[in-house]
Amino acid sequence: MTDTLSNEEFSRYGRQMIVQGISNNRDPIEHQLLLKSSKICVIGAGGLAAPCLSYLAGAGVGEIGIIDDDIVETSNLHRQIIHSTSRQGELKCNSAKKFINDLNPHVKVKTHPVRLTNDNAFEIFEPYDVILDCTDTPMTRYLASDVCVLLGKTLVSASGVNTEGQLTILNFENIGPCYRCFHPKPPPPNTVSSCSMNGVIGACIGLVGIMQAVETLKVLQKVYTKENFEPFMLQYNGYMDQSLRRFRMRKRRSDCVSCGDEREITREKIESYEINYLSFCGSRNYDVV
Amino acid sequence: MTDTLSNEEFSRYGRQMIVQGISNNRDPIEHQLLLKSSKICVIGAGGLAAPCLSYLAGAGVGEIGIIDDDIVETSNLHRQIIHSTSRQGELKCNSAKKFINDLNPHVKVKTHPVRLTNDNAFEIFEPYDVILDCTDTPMTRYLASDVCVLLGKTLVSASGVNTEGQLTILNFENIGPCYRCFHPKPPPPNTVSSCSMNGVIGACIGLVGIMQAVETLKVLQKVYTKENFEPFMLQYNGYMDQSLRRFRMRKRRSDCVSCGDEREITREKIESYEINYLSFCGSRNYDVV
Amino acid sequence: MSQIDIKVEFLGGLDSIFANKRSYEVKVDNTKIVTLRDLIFDVIVKDLLVNPEENYSIYIQDETIRPGILTLINDSDWELEDELDYILQHKDVISFTSTLHGG
Amino acid sequence: MSQIDIKVEFLGGLDSIFANKRSYEVKVDNTKIVTLRDLIFDVIVKDLLVNPEENYSIYIQDETIRPGILTLINDSDWELEDELDYILQHKDVISFTSTLHGG
Ligand SMILES: [Zn+2]
Numbered sequence: 001m002t003d004t005l006s007n008e009e010f011s012r013y014g015r016q017m018i019v020q021g022i023s024n025n026r027d028p029i030e031h032q033l034l035l036k037s038s039k040i041c042v043i044g045a046g047g048l049a050a051p052c053l054s055y056l057a058g059a060g061v062g063e064i065g066i067i068d069d070d071i072v073e074t075s076n077l078h079r080q081i082i083h084s085t086s087r088q089g090e091l092k093c094n095s096a097k098k099f100i101n102d103l104n105p106h107v108k109v110k111t112h113p114v115r116l117t118n119d120n121a122f123e124i125f126e127p128y129d130v131i132l133d134c135t136d137t138p139m140t141r142y143l144a145s146d147v148c149v150l151l152g153k154t155l156v157s158a159s160g161v162n163t164e165g166q167l168t169i170l171n172f173e174n175i176g177p178c179y180r181c182f183h184p185k186p187p188p189p190n191t192v193s194s195c196s197m198n199g200v201i202g203a204c205i206g207l208v209g210i211m212q213a214v215e216t217l218k219v220l221q222k223v224y225t226k227e228n229f230e231p232f233m234l235q236y237n238g239y240m241d242q243s244l245r246r247f248r249m250r251k252r253r254s255d256c257v258s259c260g261d262e263r264e265i266t267r268e269k270i271e272s273y274e275i276n277y278l279s280f281c282g283s284r285n286y287d288v289v
Numbered sequence: 290m291t292d293t294l295s296n297e298e299f300s301r302y303g304r305q306m307i308v309q310g311i312s313n314n315r316d317p318i319e320h321q322l323l324l325k326s327s328k329i330c331v332i333g334a335g336g337l338a339a340p341c342l343s344y345l346a347g348a349g350v351g352e353i354g355i356i357d358d359d360i361v362e363t364s365n366l367h368r369q370i371i372h373s374t375s376r377q378g379e380l381k382c383n384s385a386k387k388f389i390n391d392l393n394p395h396v397k398v399k400t401h402p403v404r405l406t407n408d409n410a411f412e413i414f415e416p417y418d419v420i421l422d423c424t425d426t427p428m429t430r431y432l433a434s435d436v437c438v439l440l441g442k443t444l445v446s447a448s449g450v451n452t453e454g455q456l457t458i459l460n461f462e463n464i465g466p467c468y469r470c471f472h473p474k475p476p477p478p479n480t481v482s483s484c485s486m487n488g489v490i491g492a493c494i495g496l497v498g499i500m501q502a503v504e505t506l507k508v509l510q511k512v513y514t515k516e517n518f519e520p521f522m523l524q525y526n527g528y529m530d531q532s533l534r535r536f537r538m539r540k541r542r543s544d545c546v547s548c549g550d551e552r553e554i555t556r557e558k559i560e561s562y563e564i565n566y567l568s569f570c571g572s573r574n575y576d577v578v
Numbered sequence: 579m580s581q582i583d584i585k586v587e588f589l590g591g592l593d594s595i596f597a598n599k600r601s602y603e604v605k606v607d608n609t610k611i612v613t614l615r616d617l618i619f620d621v622i623v624k625d626l627l628v629n630p631e632e633n634y635s636i637y638i639q640d641e642t643i644r645p646g647i648l649t650l651i652n653d654s655d656w657e658l659e660d661e662l663d664y665i666l667q668h669k670d671v672i673s674f675t676s677t678l679h680g681g
Numbered sequence: 682m683s684q685i686d687i688k689v690e691f692l693g694g695l696d697s698i699f700a701n702k703r704s705y706e707v708k709v710d711n712t713k714i715v716t717l718r719d720l721i722f723d724v725i726v727k728d729l730l731v732n733p734e735e736n737y738s739i740y741i742q743d744e745t746i747r748p749g750i751l752t753l754i755n756d757s758d759w760e761l762e763d764e765l766d767y768i769l770q771h772k773d774v775i776s777f778t779s780t781l782h783g784g
């Protein structure tokens with residue numbers, strides 16, 4: 001683990017380092033170094049990722065990977081506040097990298113300008129400690145979850161449409177439930193809504209992205225432990241009143257084909273496309289927005 | 290009211306315009322034009338204002354004033370994500386203006402590089418429809434509230450320290466309670482904590498700033514009306530579990546010296562410093578951070 | 579008591595097939611409506627679901643709540659309770675939420 | 682019933698003078714502890730407040746909760762109830778929150 005902070009880092013992170021009572025009695029420097037030595041990978045650089053990346057970079061996460069092959073468009077800018085009008089037409093992952101580098105040059109950013117597929121998911125995820133799902137389709141959510149289970153990585157998963165959002169932590173430290181535990185069967189494709197069809201209030205999805213940053217900090221700084229972690233889902237709604245509900249969720253299912261006692265999902269089956277997420281989830285055309 | 294949207298604005302705001310069920314049955318274009326014709330003024334360009342300004346600018350508020358005489362420092366950047374390492378040493382209001390202009394050039398930004406005082410508050414607030422309090426001291430909170438009452442402006446007020454934050458709407462449409470209704474007497478100065486002394490988790494104060502943006506949108510787009518508005522306070526906490534509480538608050542106090550039946554606070558008394566907020570709140574030295 | 583009060587909530591956009599109302603207070607005779615299954619099939623589908631010919635399959639599939647919808651009993655995943663066989667109690671809050679996929 | 686359960690919460694940093702605990706479950710004899718005033722002065726100040734010599738004035742001033750602290754009874758401002766004279770009920774949630782000033 002990285003074992004020192006520079007004077008610049010002390011003044012940069014000082015205000016968060018003096019917050020008491022959240023570090024499990026760890027020394028504040030050690031608590032900060034846990035972030036500095038962390039590597040996270042964010043799938044998607046859109047409405048959830050924009051604030052989530054901002055605050056995780058601001059807080060001093062050591063290394064951030066960003067997977068996105070989309071380019072910045074006008075219709076993104078009401079909610080994807082790390083991009084800008086002058087960067088329209090650029091790859092979102094590159095635009096995000098510029099934002100992060102200017103906010104906090106201590107953060108190492110690696111861009112992955114590709115779509116996550118059966119082929120590349122293992123290779124991309126492997127170097128990172130924690131994966132953040134900020135994507136738009138059930139297909140990618142099943143793929144990301146299966147790969148995280150097989151690689152033993154915690155997945156912080158968020159989503160939002162309209163004025164609502166959801167957030168959960170999957171495969172926590174390889175003991176928590178995975179996406180398939182919650183959703184053994186995929187939803188029929190005609191019931192899945194996206195931001196481009198249903199719309200989204202920028203601030204509402206932004207709030208969910210920040211909640212995702214807060215939960216990721218708790219994972220990286222070991223505020224959550226195998227002993228105290230309880231599966232949950234947070235559900236936010238912005239209108240009419242703002243509300244945040246916390247649902248207590250199931251533990252791992254012993255019959256889960258991904259993380260259960262008799263696992264059917266293997267790296268080989270994924271990489272050979274024997275497991276086909278498109279046919280599993282149905283053939284509607286999902287836009288990642 | 291501005292009465293048209295350009296094609297660029299249609300594609301920029303399209304995703305939020307198609308969100309159903311929050312516009313009080315208004316036409317989506319009319320609903321968007323309510324934002325375009327709005328003028329808001331934000332006191333402070335720090336940890337709350339950073340995300341709040343981002344999403345209000347992204348959403349297409351027509352004109353934004355920013356009052357702040359501080360300069361960008363390293364210790365701000367973990368939470369004040371609209372500023373950047375390359376803009377250290379610049380006035381925060383200028384840095385914020387650059388951010389907003391690059392995110393959404395349709396927004397007109399006016400900077401007020403001053404501290405809010407008895408002298409300048411009326412003149413600064415007068416052109417704006419809604420004021421946002423993102424400051425750090427009880428003094429400024431009383432001043433902003435008194436001036437809003439006297440000018441008949443709604444005040445969206447937020448604050449945060451450590452992992453917690455609070456949010457309320459004051460003097461709503463000149464019928465809701467003001468800051469003095471909630472706090473007839475100021476707190477003893479030794480009991481007030483600030484971000485620089487007590488620390489703050491960037492994402493936690495950021496979340497409160499986004500909640501403030503959501504509430505401001507409801508005010509500007511007339512989702513709240515004199516008929517349906519009920520005084521409330523939202524209280525967020527980020528650790529251990531993220532939670533959001535909604536407290537039902539008192540209505541206007543008839544004996545309030547600012548907004549009650551027999552008002553003692555006048556513009557003249559404020560501008561002549563007969564009302565002295567510093568001696569009212571006590572003499573501790575408050576840093577605006 | 580034979581009459582009990584149940585709060586039923588439709589979140590995550592599901593309210594669109596329940597008259598755009600996110601929350602209902604229903605009174606049921608719990609000599610007849612005993613389990614969550616009874617509530618779903620004898621009350622919610624019959625009294626609350628709008629335009630059932632079109633919307634039934636958005637809510638129900640294979641005689642249970644369709645995949646992609648989570649069911650919560652007093653803010654707990656119904657898998658932690660008895661799912662469809664859960665015995666309703668006075669003042670229970672039953673929530674259904676569609677899983678969101680926007681990002 | 683003479684014994685009632687009350688949940689007492691200290692928010693907005695107030696937990697720092699209550700052993701850093703945000704939430705307490707207290708059982709009180711409500712033949713003796715009748716009003717919120719009784720709860721505050723005969724239970725909270727005596728049993729929960731840490732180091733009263735130093736911390737009393739952070740919590741109490743002029744025989745009431747000090748300015749800058751809001752008191753909530755079941756998530757409602759105590760001004761909507763009877764403030765100190767409020768009659769405690771079984772399962773009440775009494776919350777105190779310091780007003781925050783960071784920005
Ligand atoms: Zn599983």
Ligand SMILES: [Zn+2]
Nearest residue numbers: 467470545548
């Ligand atoms: Zn007042």
